[in-house]
Amino acid sequence: MSPDILFYFFAALTAGSALAVVLNKNTIASALCLLVSLVGVAAIFVLLDAFLLAALMVFVYAGAVVALFLFIVMLLDTYGGDRKPFKKATIVSSGFALALLVLGLVTFADRGALETPAAEASATAVVPVGASLRAYGEQLFTTYLLPVQIVGFLLLIAMLGVIVLSKKFEGLEDVK
Amino acid sequence: MFDFYFEIPHWIRLVVQGLAVMLVMFPIAAACSMAERKIAAWIQDRPGPNRTIAPILAWVPGIGFLQRLGLFQLAADGGKFAFKEDAVPGHVNKLYFIAAPIIAMIPALTTVVAVPFGAYIDSAGKLVPIVLANVDLGILVVFAVSSLGVYAVILAGWASNSKFPFLGGIRASAQLISYELSMTLSVLPVFLWTNGPLATDAPGSFTGSLSLARVVEFQSQAGFWGGAWFIFLMPLSAFIFLVALFAETNRQPFDTVESEADLVNSFGSEYGAFKWSLFYVAEYAHMLIGSAIFMLLFFGGWNPLPWITLSDVAHFLGFAHLPIVTGIVGIGIFVGKVLAMIFFFMWVRWTLPRFRYDQVMAIGWKKLLPLAIANLVAYTIGIALL
Amino acid sequence: MAVIQVERKPLTFAERTYIPQIVGGLRTTLKHLFRKPLTLEYPEQRPVIPVGYRGVPTLVKDPNGREKCVSCQLCEFVCPPKAIRITPGEIPADSTNAHVEKAPQAFDIDMLRCIYCGLCQEVCPEEAIWLQNQFSMSGYTRAEMVNNKAKLYELGGTLPDSHFKWDKKKSAEEHGNAH
Numbered sequence: 001m002s003p004d005i006l007f008y009f010f011a012a013l014t015a016g017s018a019l020a021v022v023l024n025k026n027t028i029a030s031a032l033c034l035l036v037s038l039v040g041v042a043a044i045f046v047l048l049d050a051f052l053l054a055a056l057m058v059f060v061y062a063g064a065v066v067a068l069f070l071f072i073v074m075l076l077d078t079y080g081g082d083r084k085p086f087k088k089a090t091i092v093s094s095g096f097a098l099a100l101l102v103l104g105l106v107t108f109a110d111r112g113a114l115e116t117p118a119a120e121a122s123a124t125a126v127v128p129v130g131a132s133l134r135a136y137g138e139q140l141f142t143t144y145l146l147p148v149q150i151v152g153f154l155l156l157i158a159m160l161g162v163i164v165l166s167k168k169f170e171g172l173e174d175v176k
Numbered sequence: 177m178f179d180f181y182f183e184i185p186h187w188i189r190l191v192v193q194g195l196a197v198m199l200v201m202f203p204i205a206a207a208c209s210m211a212e213r214k215i216a217a218w219i220q221d222r223p224g225p226n227r228t229i230a231p232i233l234a235w236v237p238g239i240g241f242l243q244r245l246g247l248f249q250l251a252a253d254g255g256k257f258a259f260k261e262d263a264v265p266g267h268v269n270k271l272y273f274i275a276a277p278i279i280a281m282i283p284a285l286t287t288v289v290a291v292p293f294g295a296y297i298d299s300a301g302k303l304v305p306i307v308l309a310n311v312d313l314g315i316l317v318v319f320a321v322s323s324l325g326v327y328a329v330i331l332a333g334w335a336s337n338s339k340f341p342f343l344g345g346i347r348a349s350a351q352l353i354s355y356e357l358s359m360t361l362s363v364l365p366v367f368l369w370t371n372g373p374l375a376t377d378a379p380g381s382f383t384g385s386l387s388l389a390r391v392v393e394f395q396s397q398a399g400f401w402g403g404a405w406f407i408f409l410m411p412l413s414a415f416i417f418l419v420a421l422f423a424e425t426n427r428q429p430f431d432t433v434e435s436e437a438d439l440v441n442s443f444g445s446e447y448g449a450f451k452w453s454l455f456y457v458a459e460y461a462h463m464l465i466g467s468a469i470f471m472l473l474f475f476g477g478w479n480p481l482p483w484i485t486l487s488d489v490a491h492f493l494g495f496a497h498l499p500i501v502t503g504i505v506g507i508g509i510f511v512g513k514v515l516a517m518i519f520f521f522m523w524v525r526w527t528l529p530r531f532r533y534d535q536v537m538a539i540g541w542k543k544l545l546p547l548a549i550a551n552l553v554a555y556t557i558g559i560a561l562l
Numbered sequence: 563m564a565v566i567q568v569e570r571k572p573l574t575f576a577e578r579t580y581i582p583q584i585v586g587g588l589r590t591t592l593k594h595l596f597r598k599p600l601t602l603e604y605p606e607q608r609p610v611i612p613v614g615y616r617g618v619p620t621l622v623k624d625p626n627g628r629e630k631c632v633s634c635q636l637c638e639f640v641c642p643p644k645a646i647r648i649t650p651g652e653i654p655a656d657s658t659n660a661h662v663e664k665a666p667q668a669f670d671i672d673m674l675r676c677i678y679c680g681l682c683q684e685v686c687p688e689e690a691i692w693l694q695n696q697f698s699m700s701g702y703t704r705a706e707m708v709n710n711k712a713k714l715y716e717l718g719g720t721l722p723d724s725h726f727k728w729d730k731k732k733s734a735e736e737h738g739n740a741h
Contacts, residue, residue, distance in 0.1 A: 032327075051311070052313060055320045062323075063356070067352065067353055068349070070330050071346060071349040071353075074334065219591045223603070523592070526591055528587060
């Protein structure tokens with residue numbers, strides 16, 4: 001019973017603070033709400049016995065990424081200004097996303113459970129993956145090697161893009 | 177003798193243990209501020225605070241020693257912080273301003289749960305570490321929770337709504353992220369080693385561990401290589417970790433966050449009284465935890481000397497069958513080592529000048545991080561070839 | 563003067579790592595850690611006051627115990643911050659010092675105004691006012707910081723000089739101004 005209560009509490013915390021991230025006018029407060037939301041996600045991981053994921057979540061996202069967000073927000077000195085009117089494309093795409101979300105939720109509520117690849121095996125196999133280091137590592141470098149590589153490649157591209165955008169190239173005027 | 181203790185519910189025992197550790201840690205962290213002042217004084221050829229004493233206590237013979245150590249000065253300072261007016265400036269963001277010192281205390285006192293601080297020998301002759309929660313994720317939990325400590329500084333800097341605290345907050349966020357990378361990379365060889373081919377666990381039962389107690393176990397094995405502390409096996413890792421530790425705890429020569437000279441105490445400038453003192457207790461608690469981790473990883477934890485383990489000492493002196501004595505000796509050795517490390521922190525602080533902020537960044541990203549990566553690669557190849 | 567170009571040598575690898583320098587610094591500070599403190603524990607231990615120190619101005623007596631001040635008021639007039647206030651008075655005829663011209667009835671030095679310049683000492687023809695080695699004055703009220711005549715003599719004490727100007731004058735008078 002009590003894990004259920006904890007789950008509802010942390011789920012509400014996560015969802016509520018995620019909502020606050022979007023609605024908050026103050027960017028710093030938004031970033032802090034994001035922090036709370038991530039810690040809530042980590043707590044849900046703990047409830048799922050995925051301690052490793054929880055620790056990584058706190059370490060990487062809450063500990064480093066949000067700190068970077070705050071750093072950037074503080075440096076850019078952004079204050080919540082007046083909302084610009086939405087573009088037509090934004091309205092269409094967000095309506096589409098909302099429809100997808102509602103559809104997914106309805107499907108989920110209708111079936112009552114998520115479709116699992118091997119329901120009988122999940123009880124023994126799924127749980128330890130996020131909990132122990134070796135199981136997690138093995139899965140990461142065998143079953144999920146391709147996604148890991150793709151994500152790594154995407155991050156590399158993003159990093160290169162940042163370097164290209166931020167670096168002041170010498171003699172750029174000559175090129176022009 | 178202590179049977180009644182094991183009959184009370186488990187969760188009450190956990191709470192009692194947690195409170196006990198905190199009740200030891202909090203005063204040590206506070207006493208560190210006095211140690212800092214005394215060591216500063218001694219290094220500068222001064223006696224340091226040595227006058228304060230409660231008039232009633234002055235009659236006790238032999239108490240002059242404690243008086244000269246400044247112990248009552250510490251009590252007086254603490255009392256002052258508790259009783260003086262806790263002003264909140266009018267221009268601050270009140271919620272975050274008050275939350276910041278509280279947030280500072282949470283990771284400072286939480287990380288201690290995953291840090292083993294001693295060991296005893298149970299009836300089966302096995303060395304059992306004394307720790308609040310001996311989790312497999314040990315070091316990761318410590319790193320994860322202590323990385324949240326930066327938010328206290330960022331929040332304090334931002335909520336203070338004035339220039340110098342704000343600059344301090346920005347510096348803190350950049351500096352801590354920069355050095356966290358090197359720190360994490362520098363300890364990886366240690367855990368590669370403890371999870372590597374030298375691991376002597378029964379095949380199949382072992383699932384991989386980042387436990388700190390396991391690291392100490394590895395440093396207290398028999399033989400020349402087994403008993404060697406990791407400082408001898410991985411001096412470069414230890415060095416990188418130490419440098420990153422100085423930066424993470426905002427100690428001199430990486431004290432760019434607080435830097436009294438150019439940022440006027442930075443995030444602390446708008447704070448006073450008890451809230452201000454909380455920041456300092458949190459800072460020293462971070463130092464204590466950091467030193468404890470350093471001692472566990474590289475200096476053999478509760479083993480008194482390299483190649484001489486705690487159980488050797490216990491068997492030699494004949495108290496191996498008394499778990500309480502062994503436990504107390506182990507904790508004593510470990511706390512002694514941690515305090516020696518704290519002394520080293522202070523010694524360095526009163527020796528070195530501060531790096532400039534750009535130098536701190538250059539050292540972190542251009543020197544320490546490549547070094548840590550090279551170190552990791554070298555040890556990975558070395559351990560794979562074993 | 564010739565300009566000497568000092569060649570700046572490139573740092574060696576050890577110097578660039580900064581570690582030998584840190585170790586050297588640590589060794590220096592460790593040495594100081596065990597050194598005896600150089601400080602004085604002030605109220606109990608007092609510094610040695612050098613000869614000629616100009617501290618709080620005081621009034622002195624001569625070896626006979628006679629107050630040397632004759633209340634000429636030169637110091638009062640020369641005092642730049644006007645810290646000195648003298649009320650001149652007569653010496654009673656039955657006193658052993660009746661041959662001396664005058665003596666101050668009251669002599670106040672306001673130590674909140676005094677700037678320790680020493681002009682009073684310099685100007686005094688009787689060598690009656692001296693800046694001595696008293697260096698710390700404190701009080702809870704302004705009134706306490708004004709040194710009156712009794713306080714000034716208490717601070718000043720007796721000056722072991724051998725002038726005995728007024729004794730000589732008296733004996734000269736008694737001998738008809740003939741040596």
